[in-house]
Structures are given as structure tokens and as C-alpha cells.
Amino acid sequence: MYDVQTPHATPSADVIAALATDAAAGLGRAEAAKRLAQYGPNALHRAEPVRLWAIFLRQFRSAVVLLLVAVAGLSIVFGDTPEAIAVVAVILINALIGFFTELSAVRSMEALHRLSTVSARVRRDGALAEIDSTELVPGDVVELEAGDLIAADLRLLSAHKLACDESALTGESAPVSKRSEALPVLTTLAERTNMAYKGTAISRGSGAAVVVGTAMQTELGAITQLVSEAKDEQTPLEKRLDALGRHLVWVILGVAALVAGLGIARGKDMVQMIETGIALAVASIPEGLPIVTTIALSRGILRMARRNAVVRRLSSVETLGSANVIFSDKTGTLTENRMTVTRLDSEAGGAVRGAGGAWTIEAPAHEAIAEALRVAVLCNNASVSGGAGQPWKTIGDSLEGALLLAAVENGVDPFDMRRNFPEVREEPFSSDTKLMATFHSSENGAGGPLYVAVKGAPEAVLPICTEALGGEGSHRIEESGRALWLVRNAEIAAEGIRVIALAFKRVRQEDAHPYSDLTFVGLVGMIDPPREDVRASIEACAEAGIRVIMVTGDQAPTARYVARAVGIVNEMDAPVVTGSELRPPEQLSAQEADEMRRVNIFARVSPQQKLDLIALHQAQGAIVAMTGDGINDAPALKKADIGVAMGQRGTQVACEVADVVLKDDAFHTIIVAIQEGRVIYGNIRKFVIYLLSCNIAEIMVILVASLLDWPLPILPLQILFLNLVTDVFPALALGMGEGDASVMRRPPRPAGEALLPGRYWWRILVYAAYIAGATLAASSLAHGPLGISRDASVTMSFMTLAVAQVLHVFNMRDRGAPFLNNAVTRNPYVWGAIALCAAMLAAAVYVPALQSVLQTTALTGTQWLIVFGISAAPVVLDLSARGLRRASGSLRPR
Ligand code: ADP
Ligand code: MG
Numbered sequence: 001m002y003d004v005q006t007p008h009a010t011p012s013a014d015v016i017a018a019l020a021t022d023a024a025a026g027l028g029r030a031e032a033a034k035r036l037a038q039y040g041p042n043a044l045h046r047a048e049p050v051r052l053w054a055i056f057l058r059q060f061r062s063a064v065v066l067l068l069v070a071v072a073g074l075s076i077v078f079g080d081t082p083e084a085i086a087v088v089a090v091i092l093i094n095a096l097i098g099f100f101t102e103l104s105a106v107r108s109m110e111a112l113h114r115l116s117t118v119s120a121r122v123r124r125d126g127a128l129a130e131i132d133s134t135e136l137v138p139g140d141v142v143e144l145e146a147g148d149l150i151a152a153d154l155r156l157l158s159a160h161k162l163a164c165d166e167s168a169l170t171g172e173s174a175p176v177s178k179r180s181e182a183l184p185v186l187t188t189l190a191e192r193t194n195m196a197y198k199g200t201a202i203s204r205g206s207g208a209a210v211v212v213g214t215a216m217q218t219e220l221g222a223i224t225q226l227v228s229e230a231k232d233e234q235t236p237l238e239k240r241l242d243a244l245g246r247h248l249v250w251v252i253l254g255v256a257a258l259v260a261g262l263g264i265a266r267g268k269d270m271v272q273m274i275e276t277g278i279a280l281a282v283a284s285i286p287e288g289l290p291i292v293t294t295i296a297l298s299r300g301i302l303r304m305a306r307r308n309a310v311v312r313r314l315s316s317v318e319t320l321g322s323a324n325v326i327f328s329d330k331t332g333t334l335t336e337n338r339m340t341v342t343r344l345d346s347e348a349g350g351a352v353r354g355a356g357g358a359w360t361i362e363a364p365a366h367e368a369i370a371e372a373l374r375v376a377v378l379c380n381n382a383s384v385s386g387g388a389g390q391p392w393k394t395i396g397d398s399l400e401g402a403l404l405l406a407a408v409e410n411g412v413d414p415f416d417m418r419r420n421f422p423e424v425r426e427e428p429f430s431s432d433t434k435l436m437a438t439f440h441s442s443e444n445g446a447g448g449p450l451y452v453a454v455k456g457a458p459e460a461v462l463p464i465c466t467e468a469l470g471g472e473g474s475h476r477i478e479e480s481g482r483a484l485w486l487v488r489n490a491e492i493a494a495e496g497i498r499v500i501a502l503a504f505k506r507v508r509q510e511d512a513h514p515y516s517d518l519t520f521v522g523l524v525g526m527i528d529p530p531r532e533d534v535r536a537s538i539e540a541c542a543e544a545g546i547r548v549i550m551v552t553g554d555q556a557p558t559a560r561y562v563a564r565a566v567g568i569v570n571e572m573d574a575p576v577v578t579g580s581e582l583r584p585p586e587q588l589s590a591q592e593a594d595e596m597r598r599v600n601i602f603a604r605v606s607p608q609q610k611l612d613l614i615a616l617h618q619a620q621g622a623i624v625a626m627t628g629d630g631i632n633d634a635p636a637l638k639k640a641d642i643g644v645a646m647g648q649r650g651t652q653v654a655c656e657v658a659d660v661v662l663k664d665d666a667f668h669t670i671i672v673a674i675q676e677g678r679v680i681y682g683n684i685r686k687f688v689i690y691l692l693s694c695n696i697a698e699i700m701v702i703l704v705a706s707l708l709d710w711p712l713p714i715l716p717l718q719i720l721f722l723n724l725v726t727d728v729f730p731a732l733a734l735g736m737g738e739g740d741a742s743v744m745r746r747p748p749r750p751a752g753e754a755l756l757p758g759r760y761w762w763r764i765l766v767y768a769a770y771i772a773g774a775t776l777a778a779s780s781l782a783h784g785p786l787g788i789s790r791d792a793s794v795t796m797s798f799m800t801l802a803v804a805q806v807l808h809v810f811n812m813r814d815r816g817a818p819f820l821n822n823a824v825t826r827n828p829y830v831w832g833a834i835a836l837c838a839a840m841l842a843a844a845v846y847v848p849a850l851q852s853v854l855q856t857t858a859l860t861g862t863q864w865l866i867v868f869g870i871s872a873a874p875v876v877l878d879l880s881a882r883g884l885r886r887a888s889g890s891l892r893p894r
Pocket of ligand 1: 330331399429431434435436456457458499500551552554555
């Protein structure tokens, strides 16, 4: 066991030695694997092993099984042993089907859990590797940067402007600065500034640290109980389905009692009537609904993950389907985030980059351009590699990478530059100030003046500049000079070019304030092409009734240019509101709020202001999706109905609070998620409608036959056979459907709409009436004109009902979808389910053992023809009803 008792009081070198690791190279892979086996995975919960027998036993804990046991008991009491055996068989088959569906649900849920893991960057065998944070072991050396979640207890080895948000552990909300020096033994947890604890997050800076404790051997572990995997909470949808089921049970028990009472009062066979009542009750309890829902949800989510949208919460699937406003940021989502510097502008003249990458510099500007490149390279956290025949590659922020490349293209060696000007302090970039500064000990050596390099948004940099660098050194710059530069900035930005300003100064003290008395050097212009597929996605949104609003930290002219390029707006002069004009909704008059809501471009927006934008639209009942990537975006991602984080550019903190993570950062993937959200919800609605209409049809058949005092068209065991053996498969298949493109040609589902609004209940009743009508027709035909035996008659009506139910899946196509080519007919599971049902129905009629239990006989060819003819009626009726609706719809004036 590698254990350090008081790591905070031990010098880091000794911690490294005690853990038998290496600060620079990390652990070896083999050693790490050995320790993982020894210490176990780094997780606070234990994944509950799936116990197969427990799942199997669970299948017997339902009202349905109790009712069936009652039927079996009744049969034995009245001496009908074969029937009792048959019922027991039905119970077993039902349990088996339930077992396999639930197992499939459990497996899909496990796959979902594997999707949403936190990763860690560790040094292994001397190289940087990205691993799942559950694989961290004591002795691992991890690299940290702003936005990372800390997954184990760490002793810091180096810290660069590092600060942690430890509120989760200590309740302290202000970030705690971190360093690596050893502390006194008695230092309290909250003051151990050389440790970083599991469950906290890095709010700024960077550093490296060694893992001293994992899983339960962490401070967080000490205050948490070892919990088994948190139970997946029910989604609102599943809760509503449960409620639906519970309501139905009462209605149905009433009907079942009525049927049984009526029959007995009329002097029918009492046992058969009680059994019929029970069979009806069993038939109609929609016990399959919750599990089919889980499968539909989890399968859909896995399908989304394959298309780069990782859903972190099951319940967001529902919300996705009703999203009607998307706030999207610009850089990297609407654009490629592949920036190239195209121009530099200074008082002394400019430099432009030709198509081939060669630069032309106006002669008097050489000095100023050199200074600009120095600021660009120094005030920069990206790194560059390549050269000597290799293509240049940059790592880090793409804007900063572009600056490095521009320097390289102009013959500046970033390595030399950084060696000659070692950095002593950094003010990291903040999207609130839109400024960044670095302090460097300069060419005059230590003790001499410090060089301060500043870059940021032009309207943030210019006001803090008092001088400007021209052809012959620097000169004072007044308000008018600054204004001229702002005009220049606007001109460049209007061409869709991203502009940042560069400035510098020399100071004596390291703790000097960076953002005052600067010398303005110039403007840098860079292009970032819009993503190829964005225009099509935005058109798709318009068709789907979803509004797309751009919200960016960039300036108004650039924002408007890109918005036009991708089709968010079409006019040259589309209104743009900037962050400074934004106010919380409660401070706006109703009219002002309406005006704000019409705006499609918001520029210079700070992460905090995103909250106001969300509130503004939510106040009107909109379902808002908001993108975000930074630590500061977390509140907005939480407040939005759907928080969308960027998987590549985004910080772990943003990903953690988001509902959806885009693995490829692409806008298109948001649309994919919304489309799949709609498909999944549609699928759930379809199989609920399907199951309910089948069950209600059975009730209608029995109810009508009892009221009219007809012989029963289906017998109790046949009802059980249909419900517990055949109906499930088409329903499951409907739940797996992939939907079709038409889902994105409809407006979003209204938020808060019931799973089945009134019109759907109406459809269910009409479908049930079609199916029941067909069954009763077959029954009366068989009993009347055909004059065949009782068993043959019942077999005919039983088969009519069964086949009509199977064919009924084809009625589950979307409105307006063609009859032959739609999401149902293209769903291979549907055809599989139909084949399975056909085989089972054939067995019910032809296998002798089943014949005697279900009281069926083999049908003749003519009888089968009649069965198929009549059972196709519901499909034909539905087809004609749709045709009529379309015809009357097209006659209606527009
Ligand atoms: P976006 O919405 O385009 O991602 P950001 O919030 O990232 O906008 O940036 C806002 C503005 O801050 C940019 O337009 C630019 O002027 C400035 N900026 C962005 N990144 C940096 C950086 N690394 N250093 C200095 N300034 C930056
Ligand atoms: Mg950004």
C-alpha cells in the first residue's frame, strides 16, 4: 500500500518518493494496472451487479400475476387441470418476456452510464494520456487546467495561477488560490492550499499534481457513505405513464366487474364469466408500458450518442422534443474555429497576408509589426510545433494558435521569444473584461523593467491606452485618436473578420495593475469560416418551428456578418443588441421585452447576461436550449431548459452541468438531438396508442357481446394469449423506430402537453371501435350464415381480433406519411415482430396442445380468407379516413 499520512505537510518530492512514482514521467502502464487491481476503481459508488435471478423474480411481483394465479386456482377448484396448467404456462412465458425486455433495458442503461464519464489527463510512461477518471490510482501524476473537475485527492506539484472552487467540499464559494509548498501539519482542510480535493473544480490557472487518494480514501469519500449506484430517477414521462396505468386499472376493473355481473345475472356459466372478467383486467393493465418506455428512451439515447449528441439526463429527451428557441454561440459552433490571421494594422501602416500565406508589410510599419508580433506571442498560452518540413500545428485556444502561426509566418521564432522574455505573471483571459495580460522579465535581465503584453477586444483595450506606437516611436493618443481606431475596427469587423487589439507597457513592479496607461500597438484581423452544414441546419430549424438566436462574446459587426453568412438573418441591417444594452427582464416594459424577443443577434454578451436572455424567452413559455463552454457558462447551462455543452472546446464543469454534450461542437448536432428527441417521444406515444387501442378493442368486444347477450367471441385464455404473448412485440418494435424526416417539418410539441391530449384519446377509441367491429362482424358471420361449430366460430373471431391487432401497427404511421413507405414500414423490428406474431398465432391454431388449451380448431382456406379480409378492415378504414381528411383539408380556404 502506498500511503502518505499528511501529504499537505510533506514536501512534494517526498510525496512522490513515498508513492513510488515519477513527477515527470508518471507511473508505468503496468504499474498503474497493478495498482488499479489493488485499490479498485476510483468511484464513490459501487455499480450494483446485475443479478439475473433478481430480475427474473421481479417479473412475478405484479397485479397481473396475482390475477392469473387466481384464474389458475379457480380452474383447479372446478377441476379443469389442463386450463390451470395453461395459465401457469402463460405466467411463465409472460415472466420470460418480461425478463428479457427488462434485461435489455438494464443493459442499455449500463451503456448510457458509460457515456457520461469524466476523463483525466495523466502522465503514463512519460507521455500524456487521457483516461477515464475511474482508472486513477495513487501515484498517478495528473495535469490540471481551468474548468477541470477534480476526480481524486491530489497533492500539487506545481501551480500556475491555480485556484479551486471548493464549495462542494467546504461550502466556501470564493475560489481558493493554490500553490505547491508544504504546510504545517495542523493546517485545516479548508486552508490546505497545496492540496486539491475530489469533488471540487479548477476555476482558473493550471498545474500538475500527484494522486494521493482515490475512491473512498478521499476527503469526499470520508463524508459520503458508500452508496450503490444512484437509482435512476423516473423521468416525468415515466411518472405520467405510471399514473395513466393506475387510472386505467380502475376503469377497467369496473368494466370487468360489470361484464362478469351481467353474464352471471343472465345465467351464463359463472366460472367462465369470472375468468372473462379477470382476463379483461389482465388484458388492460398496461404493465408493459414503463419497461417499453425505458427501452425506447435508452435505445434512442444510444442512437443519439452515435451521432455525437451525448444526453446526460434521461428526462432531457422529452424536453428536447419541445425546444423552440436555440441560443447558439458563434465561434466553433457556427464557425469552424479554424482561425487564420489575415491582417495587422498599426499607426505606421499595415501588413496583409496573401492567399498563399506570404505577408506584405508596408515599409514604415516594420517596427510596429514586430512589436505586435511580440505581444501576440507573449500574451499567449497556445503552443506550436512543426517546421523543418513538417506542417505547423498549434495546441490550445485557436485564436491564440492563429497568432502564433502569424508570428511564425513573419519569421518570429516563438520559442526564442518566450525564452528571452520569461513569463512571471498572467492575468488570464476573462470573457467579462475581454482582456488578457502577461508580465515578462525583459531583455534587461532580472530586476529591470517588466514587459506587460496585453490583448483583448478593441473596445476594451483602446480606452486603457494613453499612447500609440507609430513609425517613429510612440506618441500620446487622445480621445479622437482612439475613436478613429474604433471606426477602423468596425470597418474590418463588418467584413466578418474577428478583430483583437494589442498593447504593451513597461512597469517596475510585478504586482502593477496591467490594464492602464498602455501603448496601443495595433489591430489583428482574423477569419474563421462558417461551418459548411450550418446553413442547411438553420433552414431545417425554420421548418421545424425552432428559432435560432446567436449569442456571442464577439463584437456586433462580426456577429452580424456571420449571422448573415449562415442564414440566421437575411437583411444587411438586421438589429444587433449588445450586452451593454441588455437588462434583466423585470426591468423591461412589456413593449421593450417584446422588442428584445424579436432580436436574433446578441453580441458582446457576458456569461451572466445569458441568464437574462434565457429568462426573457422563458417568460413567454419558450423552451430554451443554450450553448456554453466556459466555467462561467455553468449557471446559464443550468437555467436553460436544455443546457448544451461543447465536448471539445468545453470545460468539464460545463459538460457536467449540461443536459446534452456535443462531441463534435457542431451546431448540426443540436438539431440531431432535437430530431431524435422528437422521434423518441413520438415512438413512445405510438406504442401507448397502439397498446391502448388493442386493449380497449378487447374490452369493447366483450362488453358488446355481453350486453347483446351474444356468445363470447374470445375466450379468457385467448385474451391472455394475445396480451401477454403477442401484443408486446409490435409495441416494442414501435418503440425502436428511427422516425422519418417529417418529424422536423412540424412545429415543436407544446411544452407541458399531456402524453395523450384529447384528440389522441379520440383516435384510440376510433381504432378500438374499428378492431372491435371487425371482430364482432367475424363472430356474427361465423355464428350466423356460416353455421360452423362453436370452436371454429370462436377461432375465427379470435384470429380476426389477433390479425387485426397485428395489422394495426401500420396505422401507427405519422400523419401525412405515405402508406407504403414510412417510419413503420421501414422499421425492421416491426417486420420481425409481425413474423413472430404470425408464427405464434399459427401455433395457437395448429399445435394440438395449444388447440386444446385455447379451444381452437384448424381453419379452412375459406375461413382464413374471411379472417384476413375482415381483419384488414381497420387499416382500410383508417386509410379512407385519412384520405377524406386530406380532401376536406385541401378544400378548406387557406
Ligand atoms: P465567442 O462568443 O466568439 O466565443 P469569446 O467570449 O470567446 O467570444 O470572446 C469575446 C471577445 O474576447 C473576442 O471577440 C475577442 O475580442 C476577445 N478574446 C477572445 N479570446 C481571447 C484571448 N484568448 N485573449 C484576448 N482576447 C480574447
Ligand atoms: Mg469563446
